[in-house]
Amino acid sequence: MRFLVVGAGALGGYFGGRLLEAGRDVTFLLRPRRATQIEKTGLVIRSGMGNLLLPNPPHVLANEINAPYDVVIVGCKAYDLAETMESFAPAVGPDTVILPLLNGMRHIDALASRFGDERVLGGLCMISATLDDEGAVLHLADLQVLAFGERDGTPSTRVDAIAAQFAGAKFDARATPDILQEMWEKWIFIATVASLTSSMRAPIGDIVSAGGQDVALALFEECSAIAAHNGFAPRAGAIERGRTMVTAAGSSITASMYKDIVRGAAIEADHIVGDLLGRAATGSRVGARTGPDSDVSAPSALRTAYVHLKTYEAQRGRLAVSATAAK
Structure with a gap:
Protein backbone atom coordinates (compact mmCIF):
# COMPACT_ATOMS: atom_id res chain seq x y z
CA MET A 1 0.00 0.00 0.00
CA ARG A 2 1.44 3.36 -1.09
CA PHE A 3 0.94 6.29 1.26
CA LEU A 4 1.32 9.94 0.35
CA VAL A 5 1.67 12.07 3.48
CA VAL A 6 0.92 15.69 2.68
CA GLY A 7 3.57 17.74 4.45
CA ALA A 8 6.24 16.82 6.98
CA GLY A 9 5.35 19.25 9.74
CA ALA A 10 4.70 18.25 13.32
CA LEU A 11 1.74 16.04 12.47
CA GLY A 12 2.65 14.60 9.07
CA GLY A 13 6.30 14.33 9.98
CA TYR A 14 5.56 12.34 13.12
CA PHE A 15 3.00 9.85 11.80
CA GLY A 16 4.64 9.55 8.38
CA GLY A 17 8.04 9.07 9.99
CA ARG A 18 6.73 6.34 12.27
CA LEU A 19 5.20 4.56 9.27
CA LEU A 20 8.53 4.73 7.43
CA GLU A 21 10.28 3.44 10.53
CA ALA A 22 7.92 0.44 10.43
CA GLY A 23 8.89 -0.28 6.82
CA ARG A 24 5.79 1.05 5.10
CA ASP A 25 5.79 2.60 1.61
CA VAL A 26 5.55 6.29 2.45
CA THR A 27 6.28 9.38 0.36
CA PHE A 28 6.02 12.94 1.69
CA LEU A 29 4.54 15.69 -0.46
CA LEU A 30 6.63 18.76 0.39
CA ARG A 31 6.93 22.40 -0.51
CA PRO A 32 10.32 23.40 -1.93
CA ARG A 33 11.59 25.03 1.27
CA ARG A 34 10.76 22.02 3.46
CA ALA A 35 12.20 19.66 0.85
CA THR A 36 15.51 21.56 0.88
CA GLN A 37 15.58 21.47 4.68
CA ILE A 38 14.92 17.72 4.87
CA GLU A 39 17.47 16.99 2.15
CA LYS A 40 20.01 18.73 4.37
CA THR A 41 19.07 17.45 7.83
CA GLY A 42 16.90 14.41 7.19
CA LEU A 43 13.60 13.96 8.99
CA VAL A 44 14.32 14.16 12.71
CA ILE A 45 11.86 13.10 15.41
CA ARG A 46 12.66 13.66 19.06
CA SER A 47 10.26 11.80 21.33
CA GLY A 48 10.06 10.07 24.67
CA MET A 49 8.65 7.15 22.70
CA GLY A 50 11.95 6.87 20.81
CA ASN A 51 14.02 9.26 18.70
CA LEU A 52 14.26 8.75 14.97
CA LEU A 53 16.48 10.03 12.16
CA LEU A 54 15.50 9.31 8.57
CA PRO A 55 18.42 10.66 6.50
CA ASN A 56 16.68 10.69 3.14
CA PRO A 57 12.93 10.07 3.40
CA PRO A 58 11.15 9.66 0.04
CA HIS A 59 9.55 12.92 -0.99
CA VAL A 60 8.13 14.71 -4.02
CA LEU A 61 7.06 18.20 -4.97
CA ALA A 62 3.55 18.73 -6.32
CA ASN A 63 4.70 18.89 -9.95
CA GLU A 64 6.56 15.58 -9.57
CA ILE A 65 3.52 13.41 -8.75
CA ASN A 66 3.12 11.06 -11.70
CA ALA A 67 0.82 8.29 -10.45
CA PRO A 68 -2.03 7.75 -7.97
CA TYR A 69 -1.39 6.65 -4.39
CA ASP A 70 -3.51 4.24 -2.38
CA VAL A 71 -3.90 6.52 0.66
CA VAL A 72 -3.39 10.28 0.96
CA ILE A 73 -3.00 11.46 4.58
CA VAL A 74 -3.86 15.17 4.94
CA GLY A 75 -2.99 17.17 8.05
CA CYS A 76 -2.56 20.76 6.87
CA LYS A 77 -3.93 23.90 8.48
CA ALA A 78 -7.52 24.55 7.42
CA TYR A 79 -6.69 27.88 5.78
CA ASP A 80 -4.23 26.06 3.48
CA LEU A 81 -6.70 23.36 2.44
CA ALA A 82 -7.70 24.75 -0.97
CA GLU A 83 -4.07 25.07 -2.06
CA THR A 84 -3.24 21.71 -0.50
CA MET A 85 -6.02 19.93 -2.39
CA GLU A 86 -4.69 21.25 -5.67
CA SER A 87 -1.18 20.12 -4.77
CA PHE A 88 -2.12 16.48 -4.18
CA ALA A 89 -4.92 16.21 -6.78
CA PRO A 90 -2.66 14.31 -9.26
CA ALA A 91 -2.16 11.64 -6.56
CA VAL A 92 -5.89 10.83 -6.41
CA GLY A 93 -6.96 7.99 -8.66
CA PRO A 94 -10.15 5.91 -8.94
CA ASP A 95 -9.31 3.83 -5.85
CA THR A 96 -7.46 6.40 -3.75
CA VAL A 97 -8.59 6.87 -0.16
CA ILE A 98 -8.17 10.27 1.52
CA LEU A 99 -7.59 10.25 5.28
CA PRO A 100 -7.85 13.80 6.69
CA LEU A 101 -6.66 14.61 10.22
CA LEU A 102 -7.84 18.22 10.53
CA ASN A 103 -10.03 19.38 13.40
CA GLY A 104 -13.65 20.33 12.90
CA MET A 105 -15.83 19.20 10.01
CA ARG A 106 -15.75 21.77 7.20
CA HIS A 107 -12.73 20.13 5.57
CA ILE A 108 -14.84 17.00 5.03
CA ASP A 109 -17.30 19.09 3.02
CA ALA A 110 -14.45 20.53 0.92
CA LEU A 111 -12.66 17.24 0.30
CA ALA A 112 -15.88 15.40 -0.55
CA SER A 113 -16.88 18.15 -2.99
CA ARG A 114 -13.46 18.18 -4.68
CA PHE A 115 -12.70 14.45 -4.86
CA GLY A 116 -15.99 12.63 -4.30
CA ASP A 117 -17.75 11.68 -1.09
CA GLU A 118 -16.84 8.01 -1.41
CA ARG A 119 -13.09 8.71 -1.30
CA VAL A 120 -13.04 10.53 2.06
CA LEU A 121 -12.69 8.72 5.37
CA GLY A 122 -13.19 10.29 8.76
CA GLY A 123 -10.08 10.73 10.85
CA LEU A 124 -8.56 12.49 13.81
CA CYS A 125 -5.33 12.52 15.74
CA MET A 126 -4.43 13.41 19.30
CA ILE A 127 -0.81 14.43 19.68
CA SER A 128 1.19 17.29 21.15
CA ALA A 129 4.01 18.07 18.73
CA THR A 130 5.76 21.01 17.12
CA LEU A 131 8.73 21.82 14.89
CA ASP A 132 11.86 23.40 16.34
CA ASP A 133 13.89 26.08 14.57
CA GLU A 134 15.90 23.45 12.69
CA GLY A 135 12.80 21.62 11.46
CA ALA A 136 12.97 18.65 13.83
CA VAL A 137 9.66 17.20 15.02
CA LEU A 138 9.39 17.52 18.80
CA HIS A 139 6.88 15.08 20.33
CA LEU A 140 5.97 16.77 23.62
CA ALA A 141 3.92 14.11 25.42
CA ASP A 142 3.19 10.39 25.34
CA LEU A 143 -0.15 10.85 23.54
CA GLN A 144 0.07 9.72 19.91
CA VAL A 145 -3.35 8.53 18.74
CA LEU A 146 -4.64 8.26 15.17
CA ALA A 147 -8.28 7.15 14.77
CA PHE A 148 -10.06 6.59 11.46
CA GLY A 149 -13.00 4.88 9.85
CA GLU A 150 -15.81 5.00 7.32
CA ARG A 151 -17.99 8.00 8.00
CA ASP A 152 -21.18 5.93 7.81
CA GLY A 153 -19.79 3.52 10.41
CA THR A 154 -19.81 0.46 8.16
CA PRO A 155 -16.92 -2.06 8.09
CA SER A 156 -14.83 -1.95 4.93
CA THR A 157 -11.90 -3.77 3.39
CA ARG A 158 -10.04 -0.50 2.82
CA VAL A 159 -10.22 0.46 6.49
CA ASP A 160 -9.03 -3.04 7.40
CA ALA A 161 -6.14 -2.72 4.95
CA ILE A 162 -5.07 0.64 6.38
CA ALA A 163 -5.33 -0.74 9.93
CA ALA A 164 -3.03 -3.61 8.94
CA GLN A 165 -0.47 -1.14 7.59
CA PHE A 166 -0.64 0.98 10.73
CA ALA A 167 -0.19 -2.04 13.00
CA GLY A 168 3.37 -2.24 14.31
CA ALA A 169 4.11 1.47 13.85
CA LYS A 170 5.05 3.40 17.00
CA PHE A 171 1.75 5.18 17.47
CA ASP A 172 -1.68 4.15 18.69
CA ALA A 173 -3.80 3.52 15.61
CA ARG A 174 -7.45 2.66 15.95
CA ALA A 175 -10.12 1.90 13.36
CA THR A 176 -13.55 2.82 14.70
CA PRO A 177 -17.17 2.67 13.50
CA ASP A 178 -17.85 5.85 15.52
CA ILE A 179 -15.38 8.18 13.83
CA LEU A 180 -17.84 11.03 13.22
Whole structure:
Protein backbone atom coordinates (compact mmCIF):
# COMPACT_ATOMS: atom_id res chain seq x y z
CA MET A 1 0.00 0.00 0.00
CA ARG A 2 1.44 3.36 -1.09
CA PHE A 3 0.94 6.29 1.26
CA LEU A 4 1.32 9.94 0.35
CA VAL A 5 1.67 12.07 3.48
CA VAL A 6 0.92 15.69 2.68
CA GLY A 7 3.57 17.74 4.45
CA ALA A 8 6.24 16.82 6.98
CA GLY A 9 5.35 19.25 9.74
CA ALA A 10 4.70 18.25 13.32
CA LEU A 11 1.74 16.04 12.47
CA GLY A 12 2.65 14.60 9.07
CA GLY A 13 6.30 14.33 9.98
CA TYR A 14 5.56 12.34 13.12
CA PHE A 15 3.00 9.85 11.80
CA GLY A 16 4.64 9.55 8.38
CA GLY A 17 8.04 9.07 9.99
CA ARG A 18 6.73 6.34 12.27
CA LEU A 19 5.20 4.56 9.27
CA LEU A 20 8.53 4.73 7.43
CA GLU A 21 10.28 3.44 10.53
CA ALA A 22 7.92 0.44 10.43
CA GLY A 23 8.89 -0.28 6.82
CA ARG A 24 5.79 1.05 5.10
CA ASP A 25 5.79 2.60 1.61
CA VAL A 26 5.55 6.29 2.45
CA THR A 27 6.28 9.38 0.36
CA PHE A 28 6.02 12.94 1.69
CA LEU A 29 4.54 15.69 -0.46
CA LEU A 30 6.63 18.76 0.39
CA ARG A 31 6.93 22.40 -0.51
CA PRO A 32 10.32 23.40 -1.93
CA ARG A 33 11.59 25.03 1.27
CA ARG A 34 10.76 22.02 3.46
CA ALA A 35 12.20 19.66 0.85
CA THR A 36 15.51 21.56 0.88
CA GLN A 37 15.58 21.47 4.68
CA ILE A 38 14.92 17.72 4.87
CA GLU A 39 17.47 16.99 2.15
CA LYS A 40 20.01 18.73 4.37
CA THR A 41 19.07 17.45 7.83
CA GLY A 42 16.90 14.41 7.19
CA LEU A 43 13.60 13.96 8.99
CA VAL A 44 14.32 14.16 12.71
CA ILE A 45 11.86 13.10 15.41
CA ARG A 46 12.66 13.66 19.06
CA SER A 47 10.26 11.80 21.33
CA GLY A 48 10.06 10.07 24.67
CA MET A 49 8.65 7.15 22.70
CA GLY A 50 11.95 6.87 20.81
CA ASN A 51 14.02 9.26 18.70
CA LEU A 52 14.26 8.75 14.97
CA LEU A 53 16.48 10.03 12.16
CA LEU A 54 15.50 9.31 8.57
CA PRO A 55 18.42 10.66 6.50
CA ASN A 56 16.68 10.69 3.14
CA PRO A 57 12.93 10.07 3.40
CA PRO A 58 11.15 9.66 0.04
CA HIS A 59 9.55 12.92 -0.99
CA VAL A 60 8.13 14.71 -4.02
CA LEU A 61 7.06 18.20 -4.97
CA ALA A 62 3.55 18.73 -6.32
CA ASN A 63 4.70 18.89 -9.95
CA GLU A 64 6.56 15.58 -9.57
CA ILE A 65 3.52 13.41 -8.75
CA ASN A 66 3.12 11.06 -11.70
CA ALA A 67 0.82 8.29 -10.45
CA PRO A 68 -2.03 7.75 -7.97
CA TYR A 69 -1.39 6.65 -4.39
CA ASP A 70 -3.51 4.24 -2.38
CA VAL A 71 -3.90 6.52 0.66
CA VAL A 72 -3.39 10.28 0.96
CA ILE A 73 -3.00 11.46 4.58
CA VAL A 74 -3.86 15.17 4.94
CA GLY A 75 -2.99 17.17 8.05
CA CYS A 76 -2.56 20.76 6.87
CA LYS A 77 -3.93 23.90 8.48
CA ALA A 78 -7.52 24.55 7.42
CA TYR A 79 -6.69 27.88 5.78
CA ASP A 80 -4.23 26.06 3.48
CA LEU A 81 -6.70 23.36 2.44
CA ALA A 82 -7.70 24.75 -0.97
CA GLU A 83 -4.07 25.07 -2.06
CA THR A 84 -3.24 21.71 -0.50
CA MET A 85 -6.02 19.93 -2.39
CA GLU A 86 -4.69 21.25 -5.67
CA SER A 87 -1.18 20.12 -4.77
CA PHE A 88 -2.12 16.48 -4.18
CA ALA A 89 -4.92 16.21 -6.78
CA PRO A 90 -2.66 14.31 -9.26
CA ALA A 91 -2.16 11.64 -6.56
CA VAL A 92 -5.89 10.83 -6.41
CA GLY A 93 -6.96 7.99 -8.66
CA PRO A 94 -10.15 5.91 -8.94
CA ASP A 95 -9.31 3.83 -5.85
CA THR A 96 -7.46 6.40 -3.75
CA VAL A 97 -8.59 6.87 -0.16
CA ILE A 98 -8.17 10.27 1.52
CA LEU A 99 -7.59 10.25 5.28
CA PRO A 100 -7.85 13.80 6.69
CA LEU A 101 -6.66 14.61 10.22
CA LEU A 102 -7.84 18.22 10.53
CA ASN A 103 -10.03 19.38 13.40
CA GLY A 104 -13.65 20.33 12.90
CA MET A 105 -15.83 19.20 10.01
CA ARG A 106 -15.75 21.77 7.20
CA HIS A 107 -12.73 20.13 5.57
CA ILE A 108 -14.84 17.00 5.03
CA ASP A 109 -17.30 19.09 3.02
CA ALA A 110 -14.45 20.53 0.92
CA LEU A 111 -12.66 17.24 0.30
CA ALA A 112 -15.88 15.40 -0.55
CA SER A 113 -16.88 18.15 -2.99
CA ARG A 114 -13.46 18.18 -4.68
CA PHE A 115 -12.70 14.45 -4.86
CA GLY A 116 -15.99 12.63 -4.30
CA ASP A 117 -17.75 11.68 -1.09
CA GLU A 118 -16.84 8.01 -1.41
CA ARG A 119 -13.09 8.71 -1.30
CA VAL A 120 -13.04 10.53 2.06
CA LEU A 121 -12.69 8.72 5.37
CA GLY A 122 -13.19 10.29 8.76
CA GLY A 123 -10.08 10.73 10.85
CA LEU A 124 -8.56 12.49 13.81
CA CYS A 125 -5.33 12.52 15.74
CA MET A 126 -4.43 13.41 19.30
CA ILE A 127 -0.81 14.43 19.68
CA SER A 128 1.19 17.29 21.15
CA ALA A 129 4.01 18.07 18.73
CA THR A 130 5.76 21.01 17.12
CA LEU A 131 8.73 21.82 14.89
CA ASP A 132 11.86 23.40 16.34
CA ASP A 133 13.89 26.08 14.57
CA GLU A 134 15.90 23.45 12.69
CA GLY A 135 12.80 21.62 11.46
CA ALA A 136 12.97 18.65 13.83
CA VAL A 137 9.66 17.20 15.02
CA LEU A 138 9.39 17.52 18.80
CA HIS A 139 6.88 15.08 20.33
CA LEU A 140 5.97 16.77 23.62
CA ALA A 141 3.92 14.11 25.42
CA ASP A 142 3.19 10.39 25.34
CA LEU A 143 -0.15 10.85 23.54
CA GLN A 144 0.07 9.72 19.91
CA VAL A 145 -3.35 8.53 18.74
CA LEU A 146 -4.64 8.26 15.17
CA ALA A 147 -8.28 7.15 14.77
CA PHE A 148 -10.06 6.59 11.46
CA GLY A 149 -13.00 4.88 9.85
CA GLU A 150 -15.81 5.00 7.32
CA ARG A 151 -17.99 8.00 8.00
CA ASP A 152 -21.18 5.93 7.81
CA GLY A 153 -19.79 3.52 10.41
CA THR A 154 -19.81 0.46 8.16
CA PRO A 155 -16.92 -2.06 8.09
CA SER A 156 -14.83 -1.95 4.93
CA THR A 157 -11.90 -3.77 3.39
CA ARG A 158 -10.04 -0.50 2.82
CA VAL A 159 -10.22 0.46 6.49
CA ASP A 160 -9.03 -3.04 7.40
CA ALA A 161 -6.14 -2.72 4.95
CA ILE A 162 -5.07 0.64 6.38
CA ALA A 163 -5.33 -0.74 9.93
CA ALA A 164 -3.03 -3.61 8.94
CA GLN A 165 -0.47 -1.14 7.59
CA PHE A 166 -0.64 0.98 10.73
CA ALA A 167 -0.19 -2.04 13.00
CA GLY A 168 3.37 -2.24 14.31
CA ALA A 169 4.11 1.47 13.85
CA LYS A 170 5.05 3.40 17.00
CA PHE A 171 1.75 5.18 17.47
CA ASP A 172 -1.68 4.15 18.69
CA ALA A 173 -3.80 3.52 15.61
CA ARG A 174 -7.45 2.66 15.95
CA ALA A 175 -10.12 1.90 13.36
CA THR A 176 -13.55 2.82 14.70
CA PRO A 177 -17.17 2.67 13.50
CA ASP A 178 -17.85 5.85 15.52
CA ILE A 179 -15.38 8.18 13.83
CA LEU A 180 -17.84 11.03 13.22
CA GLN A 181 -18.99 10.91 16.84
CA GLU A 182 -15.36 11.05 17.97
CA MET A 183 -14.59 13.90 15.58
CA TRP A 184 -17.50 15.93 16.94
CA GLU A 185 -16.46 15.24 20.54
CA LYS A 186 -12.93 16.41 19.78
CA TRP A 187 -14.32 19.46 17.98
CA ILE A 188 -16.36 20.42 21.07
CA PHE A 189 -13.23 20.32 23.19
CA ILE A 190 -10.95 22.06 20.67
CA ALA A 191 -13.46 24.86 20.03
CA THR A 192 -13.97 25.39 23.77
CA VAL A 193 -10.26 25.55 24.58
CA ALA A 194 -9.45 27.68 21.52
CA SER A 195 -12.22 30.15 22.32
CA LEU A 196 -11.34 30.28 26.01
CA THR A 197 -7.55 30.53 25.98
CA SER A 198 -7.36 32.72 22.86
CA SER A 199 -9.90 35.21 24.21
CA MET A 200 -8.29 35.36 27.65
CA ARG A 201 -4.70 35.10 26.33
CA ALA A 202 -3.95 32.66 29.15
CA PRO A 203 -3.77 28.93 29.98
CA ILE A 204 -6.75 27.24 31.57
CA GLY A 205 -5.20 27.27 35.05
CA ASP A 206 -4.84 31.06 35.06
CA ILE A 207 -8.41 31.50 33.85
CA VAL A 208 -9.66 29.20 36.61
CA SER A 209 -7.65 31.06 39.26
CA ALA A 210 -9.31 34.29 38.07
CA GLY A 211 -12.73 32.78 38.67
CA GLY A 212 -13.48 31.92 35.04
CA GLN A 213 -14.85 28.40 35.50
CA ASP A 214 -18.34 29.59 34.59
CA VAL A 215 -17.07 31.06 31.31
CA ALA A 216 -15.30 27.81 30.47
CA LEU A 217 -18.37 25.73 31.22
CA ALA A 218 -20.65 28.08 29.29
CA LEU A 219 -18.48 27.66 26.20
CA PHE A 220 -18.36 23.89 26.63
CA GLU A 221 -22.14 23.65 27.05
CA GLU A 222 -22.79 25.81 23.99
CA CYS A 223 -20.45 23.71 21.83
CA SER A 224 -22.04 20.52 23.17
CA ALA A 225 -25.53 21.83 22.40
CA ILE A 226 -24.55 22.54 18.79
CA ALA A 227 -23.18 19.01 18.43
CA ALA A 228 -26.43 17.61 19.84
CA HIS A 229 -28.42 19.78 17.44
CA ASN A 230 -26.51 18.12 14.58
CA GLY A 231 -27.19 14.62 15.91
CA PHE A 232 -23.88 14.09 17.74
CA ALA A 233 -24.57 14.78 21.39
CA PRO A 234 -21.36 14.12 23.34
CA ARG A 235 -21.37 10.90 25.32
CA ALA A 236 -21.17 10.86 29.10
CA GLY A 237 -17.43 10.13 29.18
CA ALA A 238 -16.63 12.97 26.78
CA ILE A 239 -18.75 15.38 28.83
CA GLU A 240 -17.03 14.43 32.07
CA ARG A 241 -13.55 14.65 30.56
CA GLY A 242 -14.28 17.97 28.85
CA ARG A 243 -15.75 19.67 31.90
CA THR A 244 -12.90 18.45 34.06
CA MET A 245 -10.18 19.60 31.66
CA VAL A 246 -11.58 23.09 30.99
CA THR A 247 -11.92 23.82 34.73
CA ALA A 248 -8.70 22.19 35.98
CA ALA A 249 -6.89 24.33 38.54
CA GLY A 250 -3.22 24.84 37.66
CA SER A 251 -3.64 23.49 34.13
CA SER A 252 -1.06 24.73 31.62
CA ILE A 253 -3.23 23.77 28.63
CA THR A 254 -3.63 26.31 25.85
CA ALA A 255 -4.96 25.84 22.34
CA SER A 256 -2.67 25.85 19.33
CA MET A 257 -4.79 28.80 18.14
CA TYR A 258 -3.68 30.73 21.23
CA LYS A 259 -0.04 29.93 20.42
CA ASP A 260 -0.59 31.12 16.85
CA ILE A 261 -2.05 34.41 18.10
CA VAL A 262 0.88 34.96 20.45
CA ARG A 263 3.33 34.69 17.55
CA GLY A 264 1.17 36.74 15.19
CA ALA A 265 0.35 33.86 12.87
CA ALA A 266 -2.73 32.97 10.86
CA ILE A 267 -5.47 31.13 12.75
CA GLU A 268 -8.30 28.70 11.98
CA ALA A 269 -11.05 30.95 13.37
CA ASP A 270 -13.61 30.16 10.67
CA HIS A 271 -12.90 26.44 10.54
CA ILE A 272 -12.90 25.72 14.28
CA VAL A 273 -15.26 28.33 15.76
CA GLY A 274 -17.12 30.03 12.91
CA ASP A 275 -18.24 26.79 11.28
CA LEU A 276 -19.47 25.45 14.61
CA LEU A 277 -21.52 28.62 15.11
CA GLY A 278 -22.97 28.18 11.63
CA ARG A 279 -24.12 24.68 12.51
CA ALA A 280 -26.17 26.01 15.40
CA ALA A 281 -28.69 27.05 12.74
CA THR A 282 -28.62 24.01 10.48
CA GLY A 283 -27.79 20.33 10.52
CA SER A 284 -27.80 19.99 6.74
CA ARG A 285 -24.08 19.87 5.93
CA VAL A 286 -21.85 16.86 5.36
CA GLY A 287 -20.93 15.38 8.73
CA ALA A 288 -24.29 16.13 10.34
CA ARG A 289 -27.23 13.89 11.05
CA THR A 290 -30.72 15.33 10.85
CA GLY A 291 -31.09 17.71 13.76
CA PRO A 292 -34.18 19.16 15.42
CA ASP A 293 -36.26 21.65 13.49
CA SER A 294 -35.59 24.55 15.84
CA ASP A 295 -32.28 26.35 16.04
CA VAL A 296 -30.02 26.14 19.09
CA SER A 297 -30.50 29.04 21.48
CA ALA A 298 -28.12 31.85 20.54
CA PRO A 299 -24.64 30.69 21.65
CA SER A 300 -23.53 34.02 23.08
CA ALA A 301 -20.24 32.94 24.72
CA LEU A 302 -19.05 31.21 21.55
CA ARG A 303 -20.10 34.13 19.37
CA THR A 304 -18.21 36.56 21.61
CA ALA A 305 -15.09 34.42 21.28
CA TYR A 306 -15.54 34.27 17.50
CA VAL A 307 -15.79 38.07 17.25
CA HIS A 308 -12.58 38.29 19.27
CA LEU A 309 -10.81 35.93 16.86
CA LYS A 310 -12.07 37.77 13.79
CA THR A 311 -10.94 41.07 15.32
CA TYR A 312 -7.45 39.60 15.70
CA GLU A 313 -7.52 38.56 12.02
CA ALA A 314 -8.56 42.06 10.96
CA GLN A 315 -5.77 43.65 12.99
CA ARG A 316 -3.25 41.14 11.66
CA GLY A 317 -4.35 41.90 8.10
CA ARG A 318 -3.88 45.66 8.59
CA LEU A 319 -0.43 45.11 10.05
CA ALA A 320 0.55 42.97 7.07
CA VAL A 321 -0.65 45.64 4.63
CA SER A 322 1.24 48.34 6.55
CA ALA A 323 4.42 46.29 6.58
CA THR A 324 4.17 45.69 2.83
CA ALA A 325 3.55 49.37 2.13
CA ALA A 326 6.55 50.38 4.23
CA LYS A 327 8.98 48.33 2.14
